């Protein structure tokens with residue numbers, strides 16, 4: 001089923017900041033929240049009030065900006081976490097509780113009955129404090145699905161507006177994700193939010209599967225930041241929804257390069273050149289057959305149109321170039337080659353790239369040409 005519309009809940013400022021070694025300062029958090037809001041991100045999870053006064057002050061400062069996005073904070077099912085969340089002035093609190101037997105027993109030292117009673121108690125309490133509640137089902141993917149259903153039933157009856165299904169350890173594939181989310185979506189009226197981790201490199205795929213299975217909300221992080229291998233990348237998830245399913249997200253993808261750069265700088269985690277959608281070289285073509293096809297008609301080798309991201313295709317010369325590309329690149333320098341010259345120059349280009357591990361610039365290309373005579 002293609003999702004008609006889906007709500008992105010971006011958690012760059014919560015799970016994204018849980019990337020080992022990453023810590024945003026106040027200005028960076030405000031800049032990231034503002035940039036995401038301006039790009040049309042409808043919801044963001046912006047922090048953990050239980051971390052203390054400084055985090056609460058930053059969350060409250062973001063809330064006071066009155067951005068056009070719904071703001072969520074993360075907390076445990078504890079009175080102090082709930083009170084800290086309430087004090088921040090946000091719209092929505094995600095109250096998290098482990099739902100797998102392994103975490104219930106070996107992290108909390110509790111049993112399933114305690115979990116159900118705690119969910120009922122804290123959802124009602126949060127509602128009484130005027131908060132909208134999402135119940136965060138930590139480790140839901142390793143939990144007995146029948147118990148997850150009981151947790152969701154309890155959450156719904158207590159007045160939660162949403163259940164977050166967390167693949168905390170990133171161990172699902174898209175098929176299993178689809179099955180589990182569909183089971184929740186057809187049996188309950190409350191909103192279902194997918195939270196995927198990328199331990200197997202499947203976070204975006206699992207998030208798209210969840211959207212197709214009936215999830216109403218999905219979590220993302222810019223550049224795929226997040227605990228361990230990270231979360232579903234914001235830019236990949238949104239482009240996937242737009243391109244594959246024509247799903248409405250309300251998000252302006254032309255903002256992706258700037259947002260990605262902002263988060264890369266603030267996080268100290270540079271973007272890999274080949275990172276989907278936002279990497280430096282993802283619209284760059286070198287291979288001879290591709291470049292020849294691209295020059296004949298760019299649709300031969302264009303899936304996503306880079307223009308919608310404010311980006312352009314780029315052709316470079318390298319080890320895998322063919323004569324068409326060499327002739328074309330030299331034409332742009334005002335040098336007109338025959339096929340024999342192009343073939344000779346290709347040897348110099350290959351040698352250069354093999355030694356320097358980068359494509360030659362125009363000065364170097366002119367130098368190779370000068371050496372022909």
Ligand SMILES: CC(=O)SCCNC(=O)CCNC(=O)[C@H](O)C(C)(C)COP(=O)(O)OP(=O)(O)OC[C@H]1O[C@@H](n2cnc3c(N)ncnc32)[C@H](O)[C@@H]1OP(=O)(O)O
Nearest residue numbers: 015018048050051076077078096097098107108138168227
């Ligand atoms: C899967 C996820 O990403 S969940 C989000 C996790 N995020 C973070 O942990 C980042 C921010 N965390 C922090 O700043 C700190 O861990 C705090 C402020 C939340 C808590 O700090 P501390 O009180 O010093 O506890 P610490 O983190 O060492 O231990 C966690 C405690 O919370 C308990 N706990 C964990 N999850 C839950 C829950 N959902 N509901 C209730 N209690 C919980 C643990 O059992 C442990 O309690 P214990 O002391 O009784 O054994």
Ligand SMILES: O=C(O)CCC(=O)C(=O)O
Nearest residue numbers: 096136137138139166168
């Ligand atoms: O319980 C939740 O809200 C999900 C927390 C989380 O980040 C995870 O489980 O990976």
